[in-house]
Amino acid sequence: GAVVSQHPSRVICKSGTSVKIECRSLDFQATTMFWYRQFPKQSLMLMATSNEGSKATYEQGVEKDKFLINHASLTLSTLTVTSAHPEDSSFYICSARARGAQETQYFGPGTRLLVL
């Protein structure tokens, strides 16, 4: 089946530092990758859509300079939380969609970010 990995799984950092999260599709080429944020006991909120070779499309209210997304290849997308603050602490999840399977997204295991 389609496998998506994320790294790191958990990160603790000091306020003001930047954190990079990697999302990889391991056994398929992901034409599109998505980045979500989830607070405890809440739903997944789409942050941005990332397509290989083009700029990411951000959802309303998401700061593109705060959350930098790079989709370097058909198997790798990165999310960088710049100058992280405690309010950025959350569960960040990526998903990937393969060509020809537009309706199905395969999710990574998530990255739990804690900013002190």
Added chain:
Amino acid sequence: GQSLEQPSEVTAVEGAIVQINCTYQTSGFYGLSWYQQHDGGAPTFLSYNGLDGLEETGRFSSFLSRSDSYGYLLLQELQMKDSASYFCAVYMTTDSWGKLQFGAGTQVVVTP
């Protein structure tokens, strides 16, 4: 505006049947998906309905009525491992890429 409604919590005993309803109001509707998420884990894909009717996958079935903007997920022969959050998600094609909008989730609690 865009909205999805699903119950916040359902409790049932092992072996029972649970139906989780989802009503939606969105533009660019293309289909309805269901995802399962255990505490601390990633969402996993359960089913997708692009057309009206029932889709069956083992113990889980999903239904869609586009005219009623309504769907449901049916969990049969409940097992303890089915305790999790279940999200309905509308697949929308408001832009060229298509994206999912998730409901708030239904916490299913299975008791012995």
